[in-house]
Amino acid sequence: LATAAALGWTLSVGQAQVPAPQLPAFFEKLNPSVVEVEIHKPDDNRTYSTGTGFLAGSKQWVVTNFHVIDTWVFDTEDGIELRINGTNGFRTQAQVVLVDIWNDLALLKLDQPLEAALFEINPDLPARGERGYSLGSQLENHTVMTEGIFNGVDDRKEDADVILFI
Numbered sequence: 001l002a003t004a005a006a007l008g009w010t011l012s013v014g015q016a017q018v019p020a021p022q023l024p025a026f027f028e029k030l031n032p033s034v035v036e037v038e039i040h041k042p043d044d045n046r047t048y049s050t051g052t053g054f055l056a057g058s059k060q061w062v063v064t065n066f067h068v069i070d071t072w073v074f075d076t077e078d079g080i081e082l083r084i085n086g087t088n089g090f091r092t093q094a095q096v097v098l099v100d101i102w103n104d105l106a107l108l109k110l111d112q113p114l115e116a117a118l119f120e121i122n123p124d125l126p127a128r129g130e131r132g133y134s135l136g137s138q139l140e141n142h143t144v145m146t147e148g149i150f151n152g153v154d155d156r157k158e159d160a161d162v163i164l165f166i
Contacts, residue, residue: 030054036086
């Protein structure tokens with residue numbers, strides 16, 4: 001959710017949109033859209049970093065935080081893989097399409113599409129103090145949902161530098 005908020009996106013999951021009795025259905029619908037992003041080097045079976053990502057805009061696009069994939073971007077060693085692990089046993093690799101270092105964001109393109117519901121993106125920033133829900137992948141690709149209050153949204157309207165990878 002921090003990823004989406006940093007982009008100026010909020011997920012349509014505020015209390016007004018998802019009343020408490022509907023939260024289990026909401027979780028079940030979007031849980032398959034939450035993935036674990038893993039930077040891995042098969043030669044030494046070493047995992048450099050892991051983090052959460054989510055499908056947005058297309059079944060082949062994943063949004064994650066830049067700090068999760070920065071080793072893949074900056075490491076010049078051969079053989080480092082960008083792996084995507086889904087909650088339903090889905091496994092594929094991905095490529096970095098673009099990054100926004102200022103807002104700690106990265107957009108990845110999956111080698112294979114993930115058949116799951118897409119997160120609905122709201123282009124409006126949440127109001128400070130607004131309640132929302134965060135879905136995130138924990139160890140061994142176990143997704144949790146947490147309720148919270150938006151309080152860290154940066155309301156400065158500065159343009160960020162974006163690096164495009166082709």
